[in-house]
Amino acid sequence: MTVETTTSVTGLRNRPFGAARSERWSQLAPYAALAAIAAVLPWIGNEYWAVIGTRAAIYWVLVAGLNLIVGFAGQLAIGYVALLTLGAYTTSVLVAGNVIPAVPLPLAFGAATVIGAVFGLVVGLPALRLRTFYFAMSTLGFATIVTQIALAWKSVTGGGIGIVAPEFPAPFNTPWGFYGFCLIVAAIATWMSANVAHSRFGRALVAIRDAEVAAEANGISKVQFLVPVFLLGGAMAGIAGGLFATLQTYVTPDAFTFDLSVLFFIAILIGGRGSILGPLLGTILLTILPEFAAPLAAWSTFLYAVLLLVIVLAVPGGIADLIDFKNRRPLTDAREIQPQPALLSRVIARQPGSQPLSLRNVVLAFGGVRALDGLDLDVQPGRVHGLIGPNGSGKTTALNVISGYYAPQNGSVALGGATLELGHPESRASHGIARTFQTPRIVGEASVLENVMIGATVTGRATFLETLLALPRRATDERVLKAKATAALTAVGLETLADIRANRLQHSELRFVEIARALMLSPAFLLLDEPAAGLSADEIDRLGSLITEISRQGTGVLLVEHHADLIFAICERVTVLNLGRVLAEGAAAEIRVHKEVVSAYLGA
Amino acid sequence: MPTLAPEIPIPGTSPQVLLDVQSVEAGYGKIGVLHGVSITVYAGEVVSLLGPNGAGKTTLLRAISGLLPLTGGRLRFDARDITGSGPRETARAGLVHVIEGHRVFTQQTIADNMLLAGYDVPRRERALRIEQALAYFPEIASRLQVLGGALSGGQQQMLVVAQGLVRRPRLLMLDEPSAGLAPVLVDRVLDVIGELKQQGTAILLVEQLVEKAISRSDRVYAITRGRIVLEAAAATPDLPRRLEHAYFGHTDAAIPPAV
Amino acid sequence: MDFGATLLPILASGLAVGAIYALIGVTYNTMYSTSRVMSFTSGQLGMLGGVLGSLFILRLGMPLIVGFVLTIMACAIVGVVTEFIAVRPVLKSLDQHLYVLSTLALALMIQQFTAIEWSTEPQPFPRLFGLGSGSFDEKFWLPVAACAFTIGALELMQRHTLVGRAFLAVSEDNFAARSLGLPERNLRIASYALAGAIGGLAGFAGGELMLAFFANGGQYNFYGFVPVALGGLGNNRGSIVGGLALGLFQQAANFLVGGVFASVAVFIAFIIVLLAAPQGLFGTSTARRV
Structure with a gap:
């Protein structure tokens, strides 16, 4: 295949150096504008405006954290007002000294942060195991209970009468002074949540939300990525609670109605999932809206609910979608995928391995049906191995056993000398086993480049804390991943679509995006599940050359495929399955003429 | 790609077109599976639809019966346009689809499963029709109070075919009725096709067991990658070789040497 | 333990x-069975059963039977509205999980509308028959009777129609049913209408005990989901076994250690x-995922 420069298909020509910088500025511009407005507010507004501005800033401190949980990770935590309540009572009770001797204000805020984080995790834990609706319910139940306790535990919380909130020292004890303080906290919250969002952590959260199965195949375990975010979200809610108490001057249970939870939640959805600017605008909007429509104040929650329904049904993408002008530009229809297999060496660059991937006597039954009935299979590194057979013969099941989605009742899967843990899909990426899916599992709302970067999540070096504080390793990670993802996209022939939102791509393009994502691991073994389905004849030819070249780089490829011509064109060995067992195995040329195979595969 | 065989005359009087599928396109989400499929079924004939896995056979049946919306093309049944009709309308019109996988309602008895199949049939006629449909399968007709889930795969397949017959179809579409059945039962189920044909019911059959399918058919279509690549009379002498040829889409010379 | 004074109540x-x-659990299930959707409006339907019963019979002075039929019909309509507005558009x-949000939005709308147009305070519910007293008062056994009636009617319907x-x-098997x-x-x-009627019946039968109160919706949502x-x-x-067990557990904890700790205990359990x-x-x- 000739390597030629691909023509730009999106209208976004290869941009000159420096365009990236100007794009960065255009991304920051809205935040700068908001900061400017916030800064001039004291000169144009009265103290009433100071209170509203402060309230918006405090809400945002909570929403910025919650946004990572709801907007990015897609976990429907709807009772977050409970953590605000906890934070408010923690600072008030500690500073008032009605339980233990009074503590200084900063220490009280420290305690609110810790308690927020701990309960953020406790409330979040069910999300690691339960289905969406169950999790939503458990957060709702938690919110109800916190309010009930606040009412009933009179000796600590003052019950329905409430408790005096801590006062800030000068210069933060005036409305505008406190406004300034909250603004600074809100700015820090924005910065931190952006640091997380634009990192492997943020992309992993979005993958958990939109492509959970693919996330696991890429080594993203829910525990590892959700726990730090629950801690962060809880901590930020705790801090917001402390600030909220001071703003209220007096803390009573009825200040923390479920309506507030709804407001936080809707601010994120109006803003748009997976965005930071959107939910920020949403928070500001929802905070000031009732002020403009005073006669409707009683109806505000009703209107929020109407808004929520309209958003869900009409604009699931929220504000972020409406202001995403970049993805409005039409793509040309006549675009071709032109892989450049010659460039693969830049992506894979692995030492040719010598260890085979082997299955021994694998038995897996669903109910009474034996999907795999004593399967033995050896895939050699650097070879293309075809796996064919009639429907229900166990091809995809075998793939799912190797990649850990199914735990067989018997048998073993080993990579060289190392036995792989059965039934742990998130452990495969670190063994260098990557895969694609029959139906591409892609994060539709993320860009193509981000989707590909998800493939190398496990290779990132920066910890969550380093990422949160933007320490140097975060930037290094980003640079390395981006360069590699660009190389992978170029190799599969999609580099011109890198910035495009993935759900705008055609089906065939998504298949190549999945391959690029899988290549990010520099995999020792690549499992392809019907990669040619839905491709045109030309595309299948190009896919074939790409797969052949991948194997030449040292990666062993296991190819499950229905297109017999592709199998026999590129596979060195072919295994034929029937009824969960090996019907025949051998060099492709032998299998091609094997009478029994031809009849079983074609069905006669 | 082999050229399509010329129109094959049906023996007897001038054939009446029962089902006319014109350039149908359909798929799942963004994945196009059928790319302009056209087939015809005449009244009272048995037609087999053959092809490798993933070729689009099941998708085509679903598109015809309205279980899957079309993205292009037209459907005519019994001289009426049924493009865009749902499964309920097509079943009422006499176009019945027995889906693959013998999906009976496991928590309900055979009798109840049959009653459900006659949901739209007038109450007075229901019992009679159920009795007539079950007459083809004495094996299950004698066990009316057994739960669907307690039946063997073969009996479940008989049950779903009987369910289809309650509608008194003019065209019965069977999707892999032999899948997962013991060899004895395969013949048992497929032999009913002959009986139905004698009653004047047309059959559109999707089968993996190519030889068995051909032996019971008047005509065959072969489909690969969502396109019809062959149409032939079932009696064509070298049909198996031509089918294999059509599936692989290449001449033998084009098959690459072993690496 | 004194049977008459503690155990019996x-x-x-x-x-x-319970x-x-x-x-309410059956209401959730009825909606779920045909749509695979868990709807936050289930608890609100129970709340509406109480509020509408009070509205029709006490405030508008309708006869008992008319008020009852109108309440059930109105709740059935709310069930159908749920299907049209909050379920069908997101079924595809x-x-x-958009249904979590769409049904939550509709549930909030119902609850807020009731709070504003009805009352934010618990309102009395009419005494229906005036039968029994003490622990055998109708307010205790009416919900149990309604529950028994519903289960019996559902079983009859499933077996004989x-x-x-x-x-x-x-x-x-939705797909096989369509084919x-x-x-x-x-x-x-129809299942949403039926669910609405069951939810309404729950709230109506429990009206004397729980009163006509807008905030019951949220309580019912959570405690109805637990079973x-x-x-x-x-x-x-x-759901029936779970609901009765939950009710007994909650009330025992209520009598023995106090309401808040009962809620906490239920939540933790x-x-x-x-x-x-x-x-x-x-x-x-x-579920198979891959």
Whole structure:
């Protein structure tokens, strides 16, 4: 295949150096504008405006954290007002000294942060195991209970009468002074949540939300990525609670109605999932809206609910979608995928391995049906191995056993000398086993480049804390991943679509995006599940050359495929399955003429 | 790609077109599976639809019966346009689809499963029709109070075919009725096709067991990658070789040497 | 323990609230069976049963039977509205869980509308028959009777009517039901109407005990969901057992250690059971994901 420069298909020509910088500025511009407005507010507004501005800033401190949980990770935590309540009572009770001797204000805020984080995790834990609706319910139940306790535990919380909130020292004890303080906290919250969002952590959260199965195949375990975010979200809610108490001057249970939870939640959805600017605008909007429509104040929650329904049904993408002008530009229809297999060496660059991937006597039954009935299979590194057979013969099941989605009742899967843990899909990426899916599992709302970067999540070096504080390793990670993802996209022939939102791509393009994502691991073994389905004849030819070249780089490829011509064109060995067992195995040329195979595969 | 065989005359009087599928396109989400499929079924004939896995056979049946919306093309049944009709309308019109996988309602008895199949049939006629449909399968007709889930795969397949017959179809579409059945039962189920044909019911059959399918058919279509690549009379002498040829889409010379 | 003074009231009130929770659980299940959607409007329907009963009979002075029929009909309509507004538009993308948000939005609208147009304070519910007193007062046994009636009627319907069998069929295998030509969409609408009626009946029968109060909706939502979660989605018998057990547990804790700790205990038990058995105590895992 000739390597030629691909023509730009999106209208976004290869941009000159420096365009990236100007794009960065255009991304920051809205935040700068908001900061400017916030800064001039004291000169144009009265103290009433100071209170509203402060309230918006405090809400945002909570929403910025919650946004990572709801907007990015897609976990429907709807009772977050409970953590605000906890934070408010923690600072008030500690500073008032009605339980233990009074503590200084900063220490009280420290305690609110810790308690927020701990309960953020406790409330979040069910999300690691339960289905969406169950999790939503458990957060709702938690919110109800916190309010009930606040009412009933009179000796600590003052019950329905409430408790005096801590006062800030000068210069933060005036409305505008406190406004300034909250603004600074809100700015820090924005910065931190952006640091997380634009990192492997943020992309992993979005993958958990939109492509959970693919996330696991890429080594993203829910525990590892959700726990730090629950801690962060809880901590930020705790801090917001402390600030909220001071703003209220007096803390009573009825200040923390479920309506507030709804407001936080809707601010994120109006803003748009997976965005930071959107939910920020949403928070500001929802905070000031009732002020403009005073006669409707009683109806505000009703209107929020109407808004929520309209958003869900009409604009699931929220504000972020409406202001995403970049993805409005039409793509040309006549675009071709032109892989450049010659460039693969830049992506894979692995030492040719010598260890085979082997299955021994694998038995897996669903109910009474034996999907795999004593399967033995050896895939050699650097070879293309075809796996064919009639429907229900166990091809995809075998793939799912190797990649850990199914735990067989018997048998073993080993990579060289190392036995792989059965039934742990998130452990495969670190063994260098990557895969694609029959139906591409892609994060539709993320860009193509981000989707590909998800493939190398496990290779990132920066910890969550380093990422949160933007320490140097975060930037290094980003640079390395981006360069590699660009190389992978170029190799599969999609580099011109890198910035495009993935759900705008055609089906065939998504298949190549999945391959690029899988290549990010520099995999020792690549499992392809019907990669040619839905491709045109030309595309299948190009896919074939790409797969052949991948194997030449040292990666062993296991190819499950229905297109017999592709199998026999590129596979060195072919295994034929029937009824969960090996019907025949051998060099492709032998299998091609094997009478029994031809009849079983074609069905006669 | 082999050229399509010329129109094959049906023996007897001038054939009446029962089902006319014109350039149908359909798929799942963004994945196009059928790319302009056209087939015809005449009244009272048995037609087999053959092809490798993933070729689009099941998708085509679903598109015809309205279980899957079309993205292009037209459907005519019994001289009426049924493009865009749902499964309920097509079943009422006499176009019945027995889906693959013998999906009976496991928590309900055979009798109840049959009653459900006659949901739209007038109450007075229901019992009679159920009795007539079950007459083809004495094996299950004698066990009316057994739960669907307690039946063997073969009996479940008989049950779903009987369910289809309650509608008194003019065209019965069977999707892999032999899948997962013991060899004895395969013949048992497929032999009913002959009986139905004698009653004047047309059959559109999707089968993996190519030889068995051909032996019971008047005509065959072969489909690969969502396109019809062959149409032939079932009696064509070298049909198996031509089918294999059509599936692989290449001449033998084009098959690459072993690496 | 003194039977008359402690145990009997616990039993009476426990079974009563338990029966209400169980019926709300059945409401969840009925909607779920034809649509695979858990709707936040289930608890609101119970709340509406109480509020509308009070509105029609006390405030508008209608005869008991007229008020009852109108309440049930209105709740059935709210059920159908749920299907049209909050369920059908998001059915195509069940895996995105948009239904959690759309039904939550509708539930909030119902609750807020009631709070504003009815009252934010608990309002009295009419004395229906004036039968019994003490622990045998009708306010305790009416919910239990309503629960028993509903279960009996549902069983009869599923065993002896074609529509009932069709519900079961759609709930077991929607695709196969459609291929048979069953009117799947109409059955779904009907199941939402039925769910509305059951929810309304729960609130009406429990009206004397729980009063006509807008905030009952949220309570019913949570406490009605607990038996569903414990019993396994779509399992009515599990919901009944779970609901009655929950009611007894809650009321016992209420009498013995006080209301707040009863709520905390229920919540903690709920989380622990779910974490240990995510499919519920009587449910089975069937989902294949890949």
